[in-house]
Amino acid sequence: MDFHPFFSLKKIIKEVLISIRIRRGKARINPTVPKEKINNQIRARTIRLISEQGTQVGVISLAEALTAAEKAGLDLVEISPNANPPVCKIMDFGPYHYQKERKLRESRKKQHVVQTKEVKFGPNTEEHDYNFKKNNALRFLKQHNKVKFTVRFRGRQLAHKDIGFKLLDRITEDLKELIEIESSAKSEGRTISMIVSPKKDIDKILENLNKEEE
Numbered sequence: 001m002d003f004h005p006f007f008s009l010k011k012i013i014k015e016v017l018i019s020i021r022i023r024r025g026k027a028r029i030n031p032t033v034p035k036e037k038i039n040n041q042i043r044a045r046t047i048r049l050i051s052e053q054g055t056q057v058g059v060i061s062l063a064e065a066l067t068a069a070e071k072a073g074l075d076l077v078e079i080s081p082n083a084n085p086p087v088c089k090i091m092d093f094g095p096y097h098y099q100k101e102r103k104l105r106e107s108r109k110k111q112h113v114v115q116t117k118e119v120k121f122g123p124n125t126e127e128h129d130y131n132f133k134k135n136n137a138l139r140f141l142k143q144h145n146k147v148k149f150t151v152r153f154r155g156r157q158l159a160h161k162d163i164g165f166k167l168l169d170r171i172t173e174d175l176k177e178l179i180e181i182e183s184s185a186k187s188e189g190r191t192i193s194m195i196v197s198p199k200k201d202i203d204k205i206l207e208n209l210n211k212e213e214e
Contacts (some may be wrong), residue, residue, distance in 0.1 A: 149193060
């Protein structure tokens with residue numbers, strides 16, 4: 001590591017500890033916020049400086065900016081490296097980086113990856129089994145996932161594929177208030193299948209249905 005003449009040993013140790021904390025443990029396998037260059041990692045000769053209060057200081061040399069950051073007991077952080085000249089701000093980098101990582105984690109928690117869940121029927125599905133599988137499909141839809149309904153035939157059952165189409169018509173009718181047909185029922189070999197997706201406002205629809213039941 002290159003030692004900048006304007007930085008004390010304490011400042012350099014702080015920078016190293018920040019770097020170690022970012023690279024250790026889960027940060028190696030989980031997506032993290034890209035780390036900006038700080039202090040003596042910055043290579044530009046001149047930068048546009050923003051003070052710790054958020055005011056524009058102007059274009060000054062890197063050495064002057066590092067001195068100002070040192071006097072404030074804070075870090076010099078390159079926040080816009082592609083600007084000409086790069087924009088740097090005086091701040092406490094530790095809490096700044098922690099808040100960025102926290103916001104990223106929270107945004108990822110809110111993201112939902114849509115999956116396609118399959119619900120399988122036989123052509124002679126009994127009423128109890130039908131309701132059980134319908135409730136499973138409803139649970140998947142509430143989770144904002146797509147559902148693939150499949151009716152599988154065996155042996156002589158293939159001669160009665162009309163039963164499979166009627167079964168899918170029934171499930172479509174039972175869930176019509178909650179679903180959009182993404183792929184209509186079609187026959188492929190020994191199966192008949194269709195794919196549905198939840199309506200965009202399914203949460204509101206379910207809420208209204210629950211109120212009506214109450």
